[in-house]
Amino acid sequence: MTDPAKNPLFRFPGLKPAAWLFFVFLYAPIVVLLALAFNDNEQATIWTGFSTRWFGIVLDNADLIRAFNNSLIVATTATLLATTIATLAALGMNRARFRGQDGVNALISLPLIVPEIVTAVATLLFFIMLGFRLGLGTVILAHTVFCIPFAYLPIRARLEGMDPRLEEAAQDLYANRRQTFLRVVLPQLWPGIISGAMLAFIISLDDFVITYFVAGAGATTLPIYIFGMIRIGISPEVNAVSALMLAISIVFVAASWLVGRVRR
Amino acid sequence: MKDWAIEARGLTKRFGTGADTVTALDRVSVTIRENEFFTLLGPSGCGKTTLLRLIAGFELPSEGKLLLHGQRIENLPPFRRPVNTVFQSYALFPHLSVLRNVAFGPEMQRRPKAEIEAEARRMLELVRLEGFERRLPRELSGGQQQRVALARALAGRPRVLLLDEPLSALDLKLRREMQIELKRLQHETGITFVFVTHDQEEALTMSDRIAVMSGGRILQIGTPTEIYEQPTSRFVADFIGETNFLDAHCEQVAEGRAQFRLSSGDLVQGLAIPGLMSGSEVTLAVRPERLDLLADGQPGIPATMQDLLYIGNDTVCTVALADGTELQVRVQNRHGAIHASAPGSAVRVGVEPQAVRVVGD
Ligand SMILES: Nc1ncnc2c1ncn2[C@@H]1O[C@H](COP(=O)(O)OP(=O)(O)OP(=O)(O)O)[C@@H](O)[C@H]1O
Ligand SMILES: [Mg+2]
Numbered sequence: 346m347t348d349p350a351k352n353p354l355f356r357f358p359g360l361k362p363a364a365w366l367f368f369v370f371l372y373a374p375i376v377v378l379l380a381l382a383f384n385d386n387e388q389a390t391i392w393t394g395f396s397t398r399w400f401g402i403v404l405d406n407a408d409l410i411r412a413f414n415n416s417l418i419v420a421t422t423a424t425l426l427a428t429t430i431a432t433l434a435a436l437g438m439n440r441a442r443f444r445g446q447d448g449v450n451a452l453i454s455l456p457l458i459v460p461e462i463v464t465a466v467a468t469l470l471f472f473i474m475l476g477f478r479l480g481l482g483t484v485i486l487a488h489t490v491f492c493i494p495f496a497y498l499p500i501r502a503r504l505e506g507m508d509p510r511l512e513e514a515a516q517d518l519y520a521n522r523r524q525t526f527l528r529v530v531l532p533q534l535w536p537g538i539i540s541g542a543m544l545a546f547i548i549s550l551d552d553f554v555i556t557y558f559v560a561g562a563g564a565t566t567l568p569i570y571i572f573g574m575i576r577i578g579i580s581p582e583v584n585a586v587s588a589l590m591l592a593i594s595i596v597f598v599a600a601s602w603l604v605g606r607v608r609r
Numbered sequence: 610m611k612d613w614a615i616e617a618r619g620l621t622k623r624f625g626t627g628a629d630t631v632t633a634l635d636r637v638s639v640t641i642r643e644n645e646f647f648t649l650l651g652p653s654g655c656g657k658t659t660l661l662r663l664i665a666g667f668e669l670p671s672e673g674k675l676l677l678h679g680q681r682i683e684n685l686p687p688f689r690r691p692v693n694t695v696f697q698s699y700a701l702f703p704h705l706s707v708l709r710n711v712a713f714g715p716e717m718q719r720r721p722k723a724e725i726e727a728e729a730r731r732m733l734e735l736v737r738l739e740g741f742e743r744r745l746p747r748e749l750s751g752g753q754q755q756r757v758a759l760a761r762a763l764a765g766r767p768r769v770l771l772l773d774e775p776l777s778a779l780d781l782k783l784r785r786e787m788q789i790e791l792k793r794l795q796h797e798t799g800i801t802f803v804f805v806t807h808d809q810e811e812a813l814t815m816s817d818r819i820a821v822m823s824g825g826r827i828l829q830i831g832t833p834t835e836i837y838e839q840p841t842s843r844f845v846a847d848f849i850g851e852t853n854f855l856d857a858h859c860e861q862v863a864e865g866r867a868q869f870r871l872s873s874g875d876l877v878q879g880l881a882i883p884g885l886m887s888g889s890e891v892t893l894a895v896r897p898e899r900l901d902l903l904a905d906g907q908p909g910i911p912a913t914m915q916d917l918l919y920i921g922n923d924t925v926c927t928v929a930l931a932d933g934t935e936l937q938v939r940v941q942n943r944h945g946a947i948h949a950s951a952p953g954s955a956v957r958v959g960v961e962p963q964a965v966r967v968v969g970d
Pocket of ligand 1: 624625631632633651652653654655656657658659660807
């Protein structure tokens with residue numbers, strides 16, 4: 346065996362610096378943000394010394410905690426709803442054969458390419474037309490809808506990779522349709538459902554544009570609160586909040602990765 | 610009637626609609642006896658899998674009746690039929706251990722807990738996979754997976770076991786072993802086996818009876834000997850083993866015997882089949898190993914040696930009759946055998962009447 350790195354076929358001049366540039370570009374802002382979260386100075390951009398006091402200030406900020414709670418409520422509810430609907434849609438699309446199926450499939454994924462601002466305006470107008478009162482409910486509703494395609498794609502991919510013979514084998518061995526689903530289909534589908542739910546959760550937690558439009562007073566989520574803070578001025582408090590969110594994301598992803606590994 | 614495991618009457622299966630309709634099975638009628646090793650044999654696309662899928666209940670027939678032990682089953686879902694399948698691709702549940710795979714059927718049948726475990730272990734023992742209980746299917750070799758699939762299907766205590774080319778993924782040696790195991794299992798369990806293969810040798814060695822299929826129809830059903838020795842159609846004779854086909858004119862029919870004039874002008878004696886009329890044009894099928902190669906001057910059809918193909922135990926000789934019709938003659942290699950004659954030399958071909966079959970098209 347020859348080392349592929351030494352094979353001239355696989356060597357491209359300039360690949361290394363380009364890769365470095367890419368990673369610097371990607372991660373330098375985040376590293377700076379993290380570092381400044383521990384800055385003692387009031388001015389977020391001037392380093393004077395190490396301190397964790399901003400984290401304390403963040404955790405004492407009742408409005409911010411409320412916004413964070415709202416975000417969690419919205420993301421959790423929207424994820425559960427969207428993942429359930431996406432799973433059912435994927436199952437239906439997988440089993441049925443009907444005319445215009447490709448069209449329906451495209452329609453389900455279309456929201457992924459519609460500019461978010463368009464969806465935001467449309468959703469707002471729609472809610473107003475129906476006479477809905479804007480609040481946490483409308484946010485959850487909107488989030489559920491735009492999370493569906495994100496949850497749908499990995500579940501559908503997983504289903505498509507599944508051997509249809511497995512369902513037949515289960516039925517052949519006396520499992521009725523419900524047992525076939527619970528004992529054979531669902532266990533096969535779990536990894537897809539988990540990735541779908543994770544995607545939906547992160548997308549929802551992170552959403553700003555649509556939320557900004559459809560959230561009434563009292564339904565402030567964390568991204569909207571942070572945006573409000575920034576408008577007043579960049580303080581290390583914002584950095585601390587961002588660092589906390591990053592930590593939560595990492596814990597979340599690592600946990601689901603571990604869950605996935607244990608299941609195997 | 611009662612000892613028929615499976616009875617199909619005019620079973621037809623069409624796929625698609627309109628101009629794209631494919632008739633995968635065309636009015637198939639067949640009865641399979643209890644505890645029989647019944648084989649469906651035929652070329653790719655002839656409808657073998659479709660017939661199995663209808664029996665298992667994965668597809669519903671377009672027309673026709675299907676009876677299992679005298680009961681109509683064509684509208685029962687698969688999980689209500691006492692029939693289990695060994696899939697061509699095994700279709701083991703990838704998330705379940707070997708033991709849980711095998712226990713799946715008994716669990717769904719809601720048998721007592723202790724019995725489920727015992728049954729699964731017994732089946733694994735039967736297919737000689739003790740010690741593999743906790744492995745996952747992907748941690749097994751192809752042959753082992755195949756045996757798990759077999760154990761899983763048997764643990765469901767089927768009255769009929771359907772096997773769709775279960776040995777096709779195995780190498781020759783393992784295949785031979787599994788053929789013997791399958792026969793042993795069928796013997797020990799007393800279950801009716803419906804076996805699909807397109808390997809004629811496998812079909813001949815393992816089956817009690819064979820159905821030869823082509824284009825969605827069953828052409829002939831019979832014991833391996835019947836199928837091989839008395840093919841009724843050109844297709845069957847051609848599909849199983851090597852065969853010489855000769856165009857001939859039937860000169861006379863009497864007392865079960867018939868006399869044929871070959872296109873070369875030579876006369877041969879053969880067995881008559883019902884409905885054979887003198888004066889008709891027929892096709893004769895003769896197996897190469899049923900012909901004798903004789904020295905020039907002896908009684909037989911005069912021919913010229915064309916070609917010799919040495920294949921170890923036998924030699925396959927190609928000879929030409931007076932009008933150039935080529936004929937294959939297979940002779941055993943024994944000391945001093947006549948086939949040692951060089952290409953171009955004159956020989957005689959001996960034809961015994963029992964070897965000559967009239968086949969339809
Ligand atoms: N679901 C389906 N839709 C349309 N046509 C089908 C379907 N299943 C089978 N066919 C067609 O029916 C015919 C018989 O197929 P079948 O699978 O029974 O063949 P087979 O004898 O098992 O062949 P092989 O030896 O290759 O497995 C084929 O022409 C096939 O294309
Ligand atoms: Mg097949």
